[in-house]
Structure formats: structure tokens, C-alpha cells
Amino acid sequence: MTGRREAPLMRGGGASGQPLSRGSRIGAAVAVGVTLGCVCAFIYPDGLISRSPDSVIHWPRKVDLVACETPKEVANVKSQLASLERKNAEFRKQIDELSMKLQMAGHGKNQAMYSAGPFGTVKALRTNPTVMPDDSINPRLAKILEQVAVKKELIVAVANSNVKETLAMWFTNIKRVGISNYLVVALDDNVEDFCKSKEVPVYRRDPDEGIDSIGKTGGNHAVSALKFRILREFLQLGYSVLLSDIDIMFFQNPFDHLYRDSDIESMSDGHNNMTAYGFNDVFDEPSMGWARYAHTMRIWVYNSGFFFIRPTIPSIELLDRVARRLSREPKSWDQAVFNEELFFPSHPGYEGLHASKRTMDIYLFMNSKVLFKTVRKDAQLRKLKPVIVHLNYHPDKEARMKAVIEFYVNGKQNALEHFPDGSE
Incomplete structure (x- = not known):
């Protein structure tokens, strides 16, 4: 009923039924709007859309x-x-x-x-990058090295039947120390069969007429010269090799004492700090008068029977150079050629090898001159335990090797006493 009465007013009619003017209608609309606003504000003080107390509190x-x-x-x-x-x-x-x-x-x-x-x-x-391995060079050797090597490193010895007894002492000591990553390169069938019977990792090279004739019948120097050609394949396959002659006794794992910061790490033939690591030597020529004294730099040679060689371009070049010279100069000593190629600098008519090198600690990687001339006579040095002892200075190898075992392994303090400093 209220709606019916208000309708005429909203449409523009007054209470008396008389029509309102345009201005009156606008004024009435404003009045109604204000009135409704006041009523809503009184009824809903927080607004028609209420906000939760939490939102009001947390917004700031x-x-x-x-x-x-x-x-x-x-x-x-x-x-x-x-x-x-x-x-x-x-x-x-x-x-x-x-x-x-x-x-x-x-x-x-x-x-x-x-x-x-x-x-x-x-x-x-200091350290040259290693070469990219190429298994196609020798797939059979690559398979063997995968099984034997540890962290792409291994000890390698080259041997024929002429040194079977010494070879047995060599790998017996390696086994005693607990070294697993080693390999014998057999130069004849007899050595291959012998190693297999003793459960020693062995590699028999594929037939090579030139090398096989030397390997089967050659003496120590002839066999030693072959190793430079043989080692090349190991490096091409991406492996670092610790080359070892078989007249070496092991007392610690050598891989725990390598620096690996050079192309070549080698034991020295030097017998003290000066000769092993280098010294300034003065040459005296009295006929020169005031200029009679000339300073020279000297170092005793590296031993080519025990060195660690990384698979780098300079290392492979060294092997190639030595092998090439030994093939042209069959009477040359491999150790002399090894050192000449490693140390001689470039000069007119010759380009030297750019290879980095490190000399091993002479009391850890000990030659037999250091042992018999110095260490056995010094109370403090006798207490040191070497990594290896190389019987390179003495021809009576087997007797001295056995004595060295008695001294360092079995603790027999007088085992070395009856030997002379040098050879008789």
C-alpha cells in the first residue's frame, strides 16, 4: 500500500495530485537520497560490505x-x-x-x-694438459688397463726371461705393500706364463719382429731401451705410468707421494741435496787470469729406471725423441739419451724439449748409493722408511735386495753392514 501511495510522487505527482515542476522533482530526489544515506549510515556504521576484524587488524x-x-x-x-x-x-x-x-x-x-x-x-x-685418449691405438691393451689402473695410473715393468728371479722379488714386494695397480709387460712367452702362474697382471705385446728379437735375447740395457717405445701406447690411451725397473724394492705405495705437477717426475742418481737438486759449480781455468773462474749449473742425471710420466704432448715427444735416437745410435746408453733430451736447451741447430720436470725426494725414492754410503751409517736416517730402494749402483743386486728386505721389513739392523759402499 505504501508503494502505491509513493509511486505517483516518484513519477512526479504531488500529494494533492498536482504535477511537480522539474526543479522540485530533482530536489525531492536529492532529499530522498540523503535520507536513505543517513538511515543506512545509522543502521550500518561499518558500511554495507563489512570487513572482518582480522583483515582490519592485519592490513597495516x-x-x-x-x-x-x-x-x-x-x-x-x-x-x-x-x-x-x-x-x-x-x-x-x-x-x-x-x-x-x-x-x-x-x-x-x-x-x-x-x-x-x-x-x-x-x-x-706448470702442468700441461693431458692428451685425448684414443682406444683405437690398442683396444686389447685398453681393456687390460681399464681393469688394472687406479685413477688412470699404474706401475709398469718390462721384463724377459733373463731376469725372472729378480722379477719375482719385484712383484712379491709390490703385493706385500698392497699395491694393486701394476702391470708386467712380458717380452717373451716364458715370462707371460710365469706371471699368470703367480697371478700377476701381465701384458704380452703383439708380435713385432724388430722389438721381439731384442726383447727375447737382449740384456738389461737393450731391454731398457725398448720401454720408451712401449710406453708410448700407454700415454696415447690416456694413462699415467710409473715406470719401474725390476731391481727396485717397494716399501710404501708410491702414488701417495707423487706431486703430479709436471710432465716427468723422476728419481735422481744424486746422493745428496746438492747433486740431486742442483748446485752452482765453479770452473777454474788459471790461464784466463782475472776471468779464470766461470760459474756452471750442475745436477746429477735422472734415473731412467724409475720415473712417473703423464700423458701429455711433451711426454710423448720425449719418448719419441729417445726412441728415435736409440734406434739410430744402438751403442748409446738410454739413460744418457733420456737426460740429454730432457735437459739440453734450444740452441742453434737444435730445438730443445719443452717439458716440465720434478726431482723426487732422494730419501723417499732412494738409490743404492744413498742407502749404502749415507743412510745406513746415520742413526736418524736409518729410522726413515723409504717408498722405494733402487739397486742401481751395485751389480750384486739380488744379494743386496734381500738384505734391504731384511733391514726394512724384518727389522734386522745389521743386515746391511757387511756390504761395501761400492761394488768390489
């Missing part, structure tokens, strides 16, 4: 939280940027090092320039 807190976290986020972004910059610098350094290694290996001979660091901080690269 959310604003405050965002404002508090913003500095932390900025700091975090800055930290991430700094970390990325450091990593980028490390990557650039690695790229520079790899580029330089490629240059040293002969694969990137461009004119790239490198900036030096501050005074006293510059250090050149």
Missing part, C-alpha cells in the same frame, strides 16, 4: 612487513650479483688458463696476450 601489518623486507631483498640481490661477478671472474681465469694450456700443447698458437698480476704474484703454468 602487511604494509609494514613489506616495508621492512625491502632493504633485505635489496641486500640479497646485491650479494647474488657479487657472487655472480666472482664466478664470472673465475670462469674468465679458467678460460685464460685453458687457452694458455692449448698454446703450450701446440693447439692454439695465436698471438693472445696475457696481463701480468701484481709484483710477486705471477706464477706460470
Whole structure:
């Protein structure tokens, strides 16, 4: 009923039924709107759409939280940027090092320039990159090395039937120490069968008329010369080799004492710090008067019967150089040629080998001169336990090898006493 009475008013009719003017109708509409607004404001003080108390309470807190976290986020972004910059610098350094290694290996001979660091901080690269392994060189040997080597490293000895008894002492001591990554390269069927009967890892090379004739009948020097040709395949397959003559006794695992920072690590024939590691020697020529004294640098030779060689381009070049010279100079001593190729510098008419090298500790990798002339007579040095002892200075090898075992393994303190310093 109320709606029916209000309808004429809303349509523009007055209470008396007389039509309202346009201005009156607008004024009436405004009045009705204001009245309805006041009524709603009185009934719904919080508004027609109510907000939960929680939202009202927490809204300012959310604003405050965002404002508090913003500095932390900025700091975090800055930290991430700094970390990325450091990593980028490390990557650039690695790229520079790899580029330089490629240059040293002969694969990137461009004119790239490198900036030096501050005074006293510059250090050149020592370690050449390893070659890319090529199993196609010798698939049969590659399969053997996969089973024998540890971390792509192994001890290798080359032997024929002439040294069977000494060979037995050699691998018996290796087994006693607990070394598993070793291999005998047999130069004849007899040695191959002997190793197999003793459960010793053995590799019999494929027939090679030239090498086999020497390997089967040759003496120590002839057999020693072959190792440079034989080792080449090991390096091409990507393996580092610790080459060992068989007149060597093992007392510790040698792989625990290698630096691996050079192409060649070799034991020395030197018998003290000067001769093994180098010294300034003065040459005196009185006829020169005021200039009679000339300074020279000297070092005793590396022993070609015990050295660690990494699979690098300079290492393979060294083997090639020595093998080539020995084939042309059959009367040359392999150790002399080995050292000449390793140490002689470039000069007119000759390009020297660019190989890095390290001399092994003479009291850990001990030759028999050091042992019999110095160590056995020194109370403190006698207490040291060597990694290996090489009976390279004495021809009565088997007798001295047995005595060395008695001294270092069985603790017999007088086992070395009855031997002279040198050979009789």
C-alpha cells in the first residue's frame, strides 16, 4: 500500500495530485537520497560490505612487513650479483688458463696476450694438459688397463726371461705393500706364463719382429731401451705410468707421494741435496787470469729406471725423441739419451724439449748409493722408511735386495753392514 501511495510522487505527482515542476522533482530526489544515506549510515556504521576484524587488524601489518623486507631483498640481490661477478671472474681465469694450456700443447698458437698480476704474484703454468685418449691405438691393451689402473695410473715393468728371479722379488714386494695397480709387460712367452702362474697382471705385446728379437735375447740395457717405445701406447690411451725397473724394492705405495705437477717426475742418481737438486759449480781455468773462474749449473742425471710420466704432448715427444735416437745410435746408453733430451736447451741447430720436470725426494725414492754410503751409517736416517730402494749402483743386486728386505721389513739392523759402499 505504501508503494502505491509513493509511486505517483516518484513519477512526479504531488500529494494533492498536482504535477511537480522539474526543479522540485530533482530536489525531492536529492532529499530522498540523503535520507536513505543517513538511515543506512545509522543502521550500518561499518558500511554495507563489512570487513572482518582480522583483515582490519592485519592490513597495516602487511604494509609494514613489506616495508621492512625491502632493504633485505635489496641486500640479497646485491650479494647474488657479487657472487655472480666472482664466478664470472673465475670462469674468465679458467678460460685464460685453458687457452694458455692449448698454446703450450701446440693447439692454439695465436698471438693472445696475457696481463701480468701484481709484483710477486705471477706464477706460470706448470702442468700441461693431458692428451685425448684414443682406444683405437690398442683396444686389447685398453681393456687390460681399464681393469688394472687406479685413477688412470699404474706401475709398469718390462721384463724377459733373463731376469725372472729378480722379477719375482719385484712383484712379491709390490703385493706385500698392497699395491694393486701394476702391470708386467712380458717380452717373451716364458715370462707371460710365469706371471699368470703367480697371478700377476701381465701384458704380452703383439708380435713385432724388430722389438721381439731384442726383447727375447737382449740384456738389461737393450731391454731398457725398448720401454720408451712401449710406453708410448700407454700415454696415447690416456694413462699415467710409473715406470719401474725390476731391481727396485717397494716399501710404501708410491702414488701417495707423487706431486703430479709436471710432465716427468723422476728419481735422481744424486746422493745428496746438492747433486740431486742442483748446485752452482765453479770452473777454474788459471790461464784466463782475472776471468779464470766461470760459474756452471750442475745436477746429477735422472734415473731412467724409475720415473712417473703423464700423458701429455711433451711426454710423448720425449719418448719419441729417445726412441728415435736409440734406434739410430744402438751403442748409446738410454739413460744418457733420456737426460740429454730432457735437459739440453734450444740452441742453434737444435730445438730443445719443452717439458716440465720434478726431482723426487732422494730419501723417499732412494738409490743404492744413498742407502749404502749415507743412510745406513746415520742413526736418524736409518729410522726413515723409504717408498722405494733402487739397486742401481751395485751389480750384486739380488744379494743386496734381500738384505734391504731384511733391514726394512724384518727389522734386522745389521743386515746391511757387511756390504761395501761400492761394488768390489
